[in-house]
Amino acid sequence: DVKVTQSSRYLVKRTGEKVFLECVQDMDHENMFWYRQDPGLGLRLIYFSYDVKMKEKGDIPEGYSVSREKKERFSLILESASTNQTSMYLCASSFGQGAYNEQFFGPGTRLTVL
Amino acid sequence: GESVGLHLPTLSVQEGDNSIINCAYSNSASDYFIWYKQESGKGPQFIIDIRSNMDKRQGQRVTVLLNKTVKHLSLQIAATQPGDSAVYFCAEPRGDSNYQLIWGAGTKLIIKP
Numbered sequence: 001d002v003k004v005t006q007s008s009r010y011l012v013k014r015t016g017e018k019v020f021l022e023c024v025q026d027m028d029h030e031n032m033f034w035y036r037q038d039p040g041l042g043l044r045l046i047y048f049s050y051d052v053k054m055k056e057k058g059d060i061p062e063g064y065s066v067s068r069e070k071k072e073r074f075s076l077i078l079e080s081a082s083t084n085q086t087s088m089y090l091c092a093s094s095f096g097q098g099a100y101n102e103q104f105f106g107p108g109t110r111l112t113v114l
Numbered sequence: 115g116e117s118v119g120l121h122l123p124t125l126s127v128q129e130g131d132n133s134i135i136n137c138a139y140s141n142s143a144s145d146y147f148i149w150y151k152q153e154s155g156k157g158p159q160f161i162i163d164i165r166s167n168m169d170k171r172q173g174q175r176v177t178v179l180l181n182k183t184v185k186h187l188s189l190q191i192a193a194t195q196p197g198d199s200a201v202y203f204c205a206e207p208r209g210d211s212n213y214q215l216i217w218g219a220g221t222k223l224i225i226k227p
Binding site for chain 2: 004
Protein backbone atom coordinates (compact mmCIF):
# COMPACT_ATOMS: atom_id res chain seq x y z
CA ASP A 1 0.00 0.00 0.00
CA VAL A 2 1.45 3.31 -1.07
CA LYS A 3 2.21 5.72 1.65
CA VAL A 4 3.09 9.36 2.13
CA THR A 5 3.61 10.38 5.72
CA GLN A 6 3.99 13.82 7.25
CA SER A 7 5.80 14.42 10.49
CA SER A 8 2.96 16.17 12.32
CA ARG A 9 -0.80 16.40 11.96
CA TYR A 10 -1.04 19.58 14.02
CA LEU A 11 1.60 22.15 14.81
CA VAL A 12 1.44 25.43 16.72
CA LYS A 13 4.33 27.86 16.40
CA ARG A 14 5.06 31.45 17.30
CA THR A 15 5.75 34.28 14.90
CA GLY A 16 9.40 34.38 13.92
CA GLU A 17 10.12 30.73 14.69
CA LYS A 18 11.82 28.49 12.15
CA VAL A 19 9.50 25.65 11.24
CA PHE A 20 10.33 22.32 9.63
CA LEU A 21 7.70 20.14 8.00
CA GLU A 22 8.86 16.69 6.95
CA CYS A 23 7.42 14.39 4.34
CA VAL A 24 8.44 10.81 3.56
CA GLN A 25 7.21 8.56 0.75
CA ASP A 26 7.85 4.87 0.37
CA MET A 27 7.04 4.50 -3.34
CA ASP A 28 10.44 5.41 -4.80
CA HIS A 29 8.79 8.33 -6.61
CA GLU A 30 10.98 10.87 -8.38
CA ASN A 31 8.67 13.80 -7.78
CA MET A 32 7.61 15.36 -4.51
CA PHE A 33 5.44 18.39 -3.92
CA TRP A 34 4.50 20.78 -1.15
CA TYR A 35 1.09 22.43 -1.35
CA ARG A 36 -0.72 24.86 0.80
CA GLN A 37 -4.49 24.51 1.15
CA ASP A 38 -6.74 27.35 2.24
CA PRO A 39 -10.57 27.33 2.09
CA GLY A 40 -11.92 28.45 -1.26
CA LEU A 41 -8.48 28.64 -2.84
CA GLY A 42 -7.89 25.02 -3.72
CA LEU A 43 -4.34 23.73 -3.55
CA ARG A 44 -1.48 26.08 -4.29
CA LEU A 45 1.95 24.72 -5.08
CA ILE A 46 4.78 26.05 -2.95
CA TYR A 47 7.73 24.02 -4.23
CA PHE A 48 8.33 20.75 -5.97
CA SER A 49 11.29 18.49 -6.60
CA TYR A 50 11.79 16.11 -9.52
CA ASP A 51 15.00 14.55 -8.24
CA VAL A 52 17.30 14.47 -5.25
CA LYS A 53 18.78 17.88 -4.55
CA MET A 54 16.65 19.43 -7.32
CA LYS A 55 13.91 21.91 -6.55
CA GLU A 56 11.63 24.24 -8.44
CA LYS A 57 9.48 27.11 -7.25
CA GLY A 58 5.77 26.77 -7.47
CA ASP A 59 3.20 29.54 -7.40
CA ILE A 60 3.78 30.79 -3.84
CA PRO A 61 7.39 30.14 -2.78
CA GLU A 62 7.88 33.38 -0.84
CA GLY A 63 8.71 32.76 2.79
CA TYR A 64 9.43 29.07 2.22
CA SER A 65 12.40 26.93 1.31
CA VAL A 66 12.77 23.19 0.73
CA SER A 67 15.35 20.47 1.03
CA ARG A 68 15.61 17.10 -0.66
CA GLU A 69 18.72 15.27 0.38
CA LYS A 70 17.27 11.79 -0.06
CA LYS A 71 14.80 10.52 -2.63
CA GLU A 72 12.20 9.54 -0.08
CA ARG A 73 12.24 12.72 1.98
CA PHE A 74 11.17 16.28 1.17
CA SER A 75 11.27 18.99 3.79
CA LEU A 76 9.47 22.33 3.83
CA ILE A 77 11.06 25.09 5.87
CA LEU A 78 9.47 28.30 7.05
CA GLU A 79 12.48 30.47 7.77
CA SER A 80 10.58 32.90 9.98
CA ALA A 81 6.98 31.91 10.51
CA SER A 82 4.30 34.57 10.13
CA THR A 83 0.61 34.51 10.95
CA ASN A 84 -0.32 34.52 7.26
CA GLN A 85 1.37 31.13 6.96
CA THR A 86 -1.28 29.57 9.15
CA SER A 87 -2.69 26.93 6.84
CA MET A 88 -2.98 23.26 5.94
CA TYR A 89 0.18 21.93 4.31
CA LEU A 90 -0.02 18.90 2.06
CA CYS A 91 2.83 16.84 0.71
CA ALA A 92 2.48 14.66 -2.38
CA SER A 93 4.61 12.41 -4.54
CA SER A 94 4.38 11.00 -8.05
CA PHE A 95 6.48 9.35 -10.69
CA GLY A 96 7.23 10.46 -14.23
CA GLN A 97 5.73 13.69 -15.47
CA GLY A 98 4.11 14.83 -12.26
CA ALA A 99 1.21 16.68 -13.81
CA TYR A 100 0.16 13.69 -15.93
CA ASN A 101 0.37 11.03 -13.26
CA GLU A 102 -1.53 10.43 -10.09
CA GLN A 103 -0.21 12.33 -7.12
CA PHE A 104 -0.30 10.55 -3.78
CA PHE A 105 -0.94 12.80 -0.83
CA GLY A 106 -0.08 12.68 2.82
CA PRO A 107 -2.72 13.45 5.46
CA GLY A 108 -1.62 17.07 5.84
CA THR A 109 -0.17 19.20 8.61
CA ARG A 110 -2.35 21.91 10.04
CA LEU A 111 -0.01 24.70 11.08
CA THR A 112 -1.10 27.55 13.29
CA VAL A 113 1.24 30.51 13.74
CA LEU A 114 0.44 32.68 16.71
CA GLY B 115 -4.39 33.48 -17.56
CA GLU B 116 -5.19 29.85 -16.91
CA SER B 117 -7.76 29.02 -14.34
CA VAL B 118 -9.86 26.11 -13.27
CA GLY B 119 -13.04 27.04 -11.51
CA LEU B 120 -16.03 25.35 -9.98
CA HIS B 121 -19.59 26.53 -10.35
CA LEU B 122 -20.80 25.69 -6.82
CA PRO B 123 -18.88 25.53 -3.57
CA THR B 124 -21.40 23.16 -1.88
CA LEU B 125 -23.71 20.50 -3.27
CA SER B 126 -26.33 18.68 -1.21
CA VAL B 127 -27.64 15.40 -2.58
CA GLN B 128 -30.06 12.82 -1.26
CA GLU B 129 -28.50 9.46 -0.55
CA GLY B 130 -29.10 7.18 -3.50
CA ASP B 131 -29.44 9.99 -6.01
CA ASN B 132 -26.86 10.83 -8.63
CA SER B 133 -24.44 13.69 -8.02
CA ILE B 134 -23.05 15.99 -10.66
CA ILE B 135 -20.09 18.20 -9.86
CA ASN B 136 -19.10 20.75 -12.46
CA CYS B 137 -15.83 22.39 -13.38
CA ALA B 138 -14.96 25.09 -15.92
CA TYR B 139 -11.54 25.66 -17.38
CA SER B 140 -10.19 28.51 -19.43
CA ASN B 141 -7.25 27.07 -21.37
CA SER B 142 -8.61 25.59 -24.59
CA ALA B 143 -5.25 23.85 -25.17
CA SER B 144 -5.56 21.77 -21.99
CA ASP B 145 -5.10 18.12 -22.86
CA TYR B 146 -5.64 16.36 -19.55
CA PHE B 147 -7.99 16.70 -16.58
CA ILE B 148 -8.09 14.99 -13.23
CA TRP B 149 -10.57 14.68 -10.39
CA TYR B 150 -9.51 14.24 -6.79
CA LYS B 151 -11.59 13.51 -3.71
CA GLN B 152 -10.63 14.81 -0.28
CA GLU B 153 -12.35 13.31 2.71
CA SER B 154 -12.31 15.11 6.02
CA GLY B 155 -8.94 14.84 7.72
CA LYS B 156 -7.22 13.27 4.74
CA GLY B 157 -5.20 14.35 1.75
CA PRO B 158 -6.74 14.38 -1.73
CA GLN B 159 -7.08 11.05 -3.47
CA PHE B 160 -7.15 10.47 -7.21
CA ILE B 161 -10.53 9.43 -8.58
CA ILE B 162 -10.44 9.52 -12.35
CA ASP B 163 -8.78 11.31 -15.22
CA ILE B 164 -9.59 12.06 -18.84
CA ARG B 165 -7.56 13.12 -21.84
CA SER B 166 -8.83 15.75 -24.26
CA ASN B 167 -9.24 13.22 -27.08
CA MET B 168 -12.09 11.66 -25.11
CA ASP B 169 -15.56 12.97 -24.29
CA LYS B 170 -16.38 10.50 -21.57
CA ARG B 171 -14.65 8.11 -19.25
CA GLN B 172 -16.22 5.76 -16.77
CA GLY B 173 -14.92 4.32 -13.57
CA GLN B 174 -16.59 2.51 -10.75
CA ARG B 175 -19.78 4.53 -10.08
CA VAL B 176 -18.10 7.64 -11.47
CA THR B 177 -18.16 9.15 -14.93
CA VAL B 178 -16.29 12.18 -16.16
CA LEU B 179 -17.67 14.12 -19.11
CA LEU B 180 -15.62 16.60 -21.08
CA ASN B 181 -17.18 19.26 -23.28
CA LYS B 182 -14.36 21.01 -25.08
CA THR B 183 -16.70 23.34 -26.94
CA VAL B 184 -17.71 25.14 -23.77
CA LYS B 185 -14.58 24.20 -21.78
CA HIS B 186 -16.50 22.34 -19.15
CA LEU B 187 -16.08 19.02 -17.40
CA SER B 188 -18.26 17.25 -14.91
CA LEU B 189 -17.94 14.42 -12.46
CA GLN B 190 -21.01 12.25 -12.09
CA ILE B 191 -21.36 9.93 -9.12
CA ALA B 192 -24.05 7.29 -9.42
CA ALA B 193 -26.19 6.24 -6.45
CA THR B 194 -24.45 8.58 -4.02
CA GLN B 195 -23.49 7.00 -0.72
CA PRO B 196 -22.53 8.51 2.65
CA GLY B 197 -18.92 7.63 1.91
CA ASP B 198 -19.00 10.01 -1.04
CA SER B 199 -19.14 12.98 1.33
CA ALA B 200 -15.99 14.92 0.55
CA VAL B 201 -14.58 17.91 -1.25
CA TYR B 202 -14.02 17.25 -4.93
CA PHE B 203 -11.35 19.04 -6.93
CA CYS B 204 -10.78 19.23 -10.63
CA ALA B 205 -7.28 19.96 -11.86
CA GLU B 206 -5.36 20.31 -15.08
CA PRO B 207 -1.66 20.59 -15.94
CA ARG B 208 -0.34 24.08 -16.14
CA GLY B 209 0.39 24.84 -19.76
CA ASP B 210 4.05 25.70 -19.22
CA SER B 211 4.92 22.80 -16.92
CA ASN B 212 4.90 19.00 -16.99
CA TYR B 213 4.85 18.92 -13.20
CA GLN B 214 2.46 21.60 -12.01
CA LEU B 215 -1.29 21.39 -11.75
CA ILE B 216 -3.89 24.13 -11.65
CA TRP B 217 -6.48 23.21 -9.04
CA GLY B 218 -10.07 24.30 -8.80
CA ALA B 219 -11.36 25.71 -5.53
CA GLY B 220 -13.27 22.51 -4.72
CA THR B 221 -16.91 21.51 -4.28
CA LYS B 222 -18.10 20.12 -0.99
CA LEU B 223 -20.55 17.26 -1.50
CA ILE B 224 -23.00 16.75 1.36
CA ILE B 225 -25.12 13.60 1.46
CA LYS B 226 -28.57 13.91 3.01
CA PRO B 227 -29.92 10.74 4.63
